[in-house]
Structure formats: structure tokens, C-alpha cells
Amino acid sequence: MSWDLVVIGQGYVGLPVSQHAVLNGLSVAGLELNTQTVAQLNAGHSHIGDVSNSDVQNMLSRGYVATGDLEVLAEAETIVICVPTPLGDSGAPDLSAVESAVRSIATRLRPGALVVLESTTYPGTTDDLVLPLLEASGKRVGEDFYLAFSPERIDPGNETYGLKNTPKVVGGVTKESTRRAADFYGRFVDSVVEVKGAKEAETAKLLENTYRHINIALVNEMSKFCHELDIDLWEVIDAAKTKPFGFQAFYPGPGVGGHCIPIDPNYLSFEVRKKLGYPFRFVELAEEINNSMPGYIVRRIQDLLNVDAIALRGSKVLLLGVTYKANIADQRESPATDIAEILDRAGAVVSYNDPYVPEWGFSDKRLVSEIDISEAASSADVVVLLQQHQIYDVGALSIISKRLFDTRGASRDSSAHRL
Template identity: 55%
Template structure:
């Protein structure tokens, strides 16, 4: 008999995992509150970059279906929660989606079910917030219902690592909860690592992303004074990266974006301040530096135009690649937004090119709605300055350098030439 799995949340985390479980023989229901998304999924139309329509249709033929009815939870052997946890106004995670999922589980869950929270949050959430809503006053965690936390590690656009070959960390409220979670994931994930408990698993996720946040801030700070000192920081990084131990290469850019790096460390900072009363200074400094990175890019744009005796007010500036990372259509927290907002404030005539984004409503800039240029070469020739923000694989960097009068390369990937300057 097939094991039954319900995955709550069918976004970039929940959908790939649901399809992988279906591939390994689970009877899977992808539960989502968005009726349009559910209808599209059941029609074989994917809404995320990492799942093709072909993969989705294979899943539909092999045991996957999408639904909006929470009553399906009552038939599940395992329930996994993959709902978003955006930042709230006070800097902590907005747990309302997690709480809603937990209440729905509590209303329908049957004894013996394994329930796993994957949504990123601060340490203690699984035990203090999620579990009470699931078990209520009747069920006992670790006896009637088995509850664990397992941080999502999806990297959108990563063609090398996916659900199967990315090691999975699990931490249970009790040892038995942890063992059951490990056994569940081991059925479709190559490597499963069992943490001491749920808090340790929650902390592991925040540690991973705080590590990246801080080190990106380090090089984003260094690129500023390296430019002033006439040092090619990218060359220095490549040299440092030849050391086979004790060093990991991070590279500067126009800022951080996406669902994790600019958001997750704030959960930990908020928790430390709220519960212990003091600041997590490393995270706060990293956030300050990385948030300022797009404004530094705007300053470099002003300098590049000024060197050619062109005023930024009225200058034609073309932004190339406005998603938060290369080769995906995800624009969450993209540094292109604050950069565009600042350039418009300075009076620049802004345009953009991105093969993944046909239209762009710039966050924070009321009324600024743009359409992607159709011909990159023509747009580059028409611009006073081209700014490379994301080097999508579909963008011919050599042609871009040739067609542009001046390019500001914020990623350090353009071929060298008279028209190209690095951040």
C-alpha cells in the first residue's frame, strides 16, 4: 500500500519535494490555498522555474495531485509544511502562514502521523508555536503525533543539486520524532543528517544563511576601498581561492536578494534581541552593508557617466538582468529594485533587458512600470551606460561589451575591454 503524503505549500520548496516523493512511490497531495495555482498544477502547468511542465505531468501520472481542501490531511501518513515566512514589520518572521497550516493540521490530523515543518524561522518555533497548534489539548507529541523540523535547502536555478542529492537535516521534538523524520526523508533523499533536536535543525538553517550574508558583506565592503586604492578585488579573490584550505571564495555584487540571504539572518537577530536583550551585531552590520550595496552601484554609475561629462539627470541607463540571481525568473528582494528607484530619483532615463522578466513593476517606485527591451544589442547601443546586474546564460557578454559604449560590470564576469569597468 502506498504511503500518503500531504505537502502544504506548492511553491519553489513544496512542489519539487512533492514530485520527488511521488516519483519514489508516495501518494502525494500538494495542498495550496491559491486556487489558480492548484488548477494550473492539475492541468500540467508549472509556475516555478525548477519544475518543467514535463516533470509536472510525469508527477501527475505517477501519484501527485494538487488540492485546496485541508481535509486531505486526515488521510495522510506524513504532512510536510512548506509555507513562506516573510519578514514582519518588527523584523521577525511573519508566522501567520505557519500558524494557519498548523491549525489546519490540528483539525484533521490522525494519530500516528508524522508532521514536519520546513519553513525557515527562528529556533524554538517548532516547539513553542507550531506544535501546540497541531496537538491541541488532546494529542501528545512523540506519542500520538510525531513532529520534527527539517530546513529547506532548495537553491533555485541550481542544476547540480536538487531534492535528491542535497543532504537533508532533520531534528525531532523527541528522539522518536527525529528517527521517524529521518526514515521518511531517506526514502527519496540520498543523505539524511539527524540533528540533536528541532532547535538545532532550525539553527543550522540560519547558520548557513548568516554565514553567506556576513561573507558577502565582507567583500561588498572590500570592493569599495579596493576601487579607491586601484586594486582589482576580483583578481585578488581568484588568487586567494588557490589556497586549498582555510578559505572560501565570495564575490561582491550589487546587493543580496531572494528568499533566504536578506531575510533569514534577521530572524535570528530578532530572536536574540527579543529573548536575550542584546544585539547580534555581526548580522546587523552585514545587513547594513548589503542593503547599501545598490546605492553604491548608483554612485559608481554617476561616476562612470561623470567621467564622460554626461549628467546622470537625463542619461540613458540600461540595466541587464533584474532577477535576484542568474538564470531564474525570481525577483524577490532583488537589488535591482532599490538601484532602479535611486537612479530614477537622480533623473536617469531607465530601461532594462531580462530574458526572464517581460514586465517590471519596480518595488518602492510608485508608477515605475517597465517592459524589457526586445533587442539587447540595440538597447545597449542606445544607452549611455549599461549596467550588468545578472549574467544570465542567454546573454552574450562579448556582444554586450562590443555594442556598449560603457559597461559597469557588477559581477566581474565581462570580458576585459576599454568599454568595461568592474564594480
């Protein structure tokens, strides 16, 4: 069988790509090495929040198949790589999954096929890593196959912008590769933006998230000194954003999380150091500030308890919301984990509530979400709002809690303590 598209990786990025392609009439195979995920998808069950069970069942009815068989690559007109690219223990990008995927493609590539890398990486990966691996067997780009990079822009839980109506940036290693990638995405994405090459497309993704990373660090740093100077930073931000030009509001919080902000800027910093021999100081400073927030949150909790001569050790701390973003179940890189671990080492008794996370763990602890939030809040020494899920009535919580520490600026009650 011939496939219009094979998507390598069926996670937070790959499954939505498969979904939108199949809904627009393309024949799609989702290549996934996790056998449990393959079985789950083929049974009509989704494992990510933005794609429901009924969505997967609809995909299956239109011909979608999840598979672990690498031979589907030989039957694909287009192959899109959506595999994880985490940071390794040394802080360097771990591209082993990308490299493994490309090696699998190289020995099976059909003539004229288009290969697109969507996994976030450092500038030059498509030209310097992917291209040589594909050409190692004697095939040549522009003659035997086409190669491009198109950064994923999936924003989990975003009800306004999804894959279809978010402009898709594409940059090929040749002009014809760019054109073919643009034509491919144009079949199921409203707007495609062509750039000079793959390096420009790779760097655009990193710029987007570095911009956010640095601006979040700015307001996180401001939150610390505004607290010391008795300045309400939330009021400051509300006032500043009334300016209709030259300002975009960013908000402080307990740290950064998710699949992009804590990771992507480090790819750019890594490449600058490796290729040019000097640091990307903005990124490294932002990393330092944002990584300091969990420790700062715990110090603020301790300060609240100290006012009433209560020790942090032995105190009951209830954490509300342990996901990295509101109203989703995604916990990747959530600062809640670091906060819980610091509290646990200090001897606090940590509990949590999160309607999206029934079970949660940190260090060697495994916890179950508190069912009765009112009872849990009233019995805790301090309640800490880490994520502003819609289900939380912050006004009511500020009344029933002995102490409410709001890290998201959700409360307006004077009895709550805001970051």
C-alpha cells in the same frame, strides 16, 4: 483516500518535495490555498522554474493531486509544511502562514501522523509555537503524533544539487520523532542527517545562510575601498582562492537577493535580541553593508557619467538581468528593484533586458524587456550588468556600449568598468 504525504504549500519548496516523493512511489496531495495555482498544477502547468510542465504532468500520471481542500490533512500519514515565512514591516518574522497551517492540521490530525515543518524560522518555533498548537486539542507528541523540523535547502537553478542529492537535516522534538522523520525522508533523499533536536535543525539552516550573508558583506565592503585604492578585487579573489585550504571564494555584487540570504539571518538576529537582549552584531553589520550596495551602484553609475560631464538626470540607463540569480526567472528580493527605484528618483530613464523576465515593474513603472539588446546597449548612456545570464556576451557588450558597468566581474576587457 489515504495519502502517504500531504505537502502544505506548492511553491519553490513544496512542489519539489511533492515531485520527489511521488516519483519514489508515495501517494502525494499538494495542499495549496491559491485556487489559480491549484488549477494550473492539475492542468499540468508549472509555475516555478525548477519543475517543468512535463515534470508536473509526470507527477499527475503517478497520482499526484493539487487541492485546496483542507480535509486531505485528516487522511495524511505525513504532513510537511512549506509555507512562506517573510519578514514583517517591523523586521520581525511573520509566522502567520505557519500558524494558520498548524491550526488547520491540529483539528484534523490522524493518530500516529508525522508533522514536519520545513519553512525557515527562528530557533524554538517548532517546540514553542507548533507543538503547543498541535497539543491544544489534547493530543500528545510521541503518543498521538510526531513532530520534527527539517530545513529546506532548495537552490533554484542549481543543476548539480537538488533535493535528492543534498543531505537532509532532521531534528525532532522527541527521539522517536527524529527517527520517523529520518525514515520518511530516507524514502526519497540520498542522505539524511539526524541532529539532537528541532532547535538544532532550525539553527543549522540559519547558520548556513548567515555564513554566506556575512562573507558576501565582507567582499562587498572590500569592493568599495579596493575601487578607491585602485586595486582589482577580482584579481585578488582569484589569487586568494589558489590556496587549497582555509579560504572559500565569495564575490561582490549589486546586493543580495533570493528567498534566503536577505531574510534568514534576520530570524537569528531577531531571536537573539528577543531572548537575550543584545544584538547579533555580525548579522546587523552585514545587513547594513549589503543593503547599501544598490545606492553604491547608483553612485558609481553617476561617477561614470560625470567623467564625460553627463548628468544622471535624463540619462539612459540600461539594466541587464533583473533576477536575483543567473539563468533563472526568480526575482524575489532582487537588488535590481532597489537600483531601478533609486535611478528613477534621480531622474534617469531606466530600461532593462532580461530573457527570463518579459515584463518588470518598480515604483509605479511597468516596463517590457528590450528585445534588441545590441540596439538598446548602443543607445544607452550606460549599460549596467546586474546579473550574468549565459545569454549575455559581455565582451561584445563592452565594445558596443558607450559605458559598461559590470557588477559581476564577468568582463576582462579594459573598456568595461568593474565593481
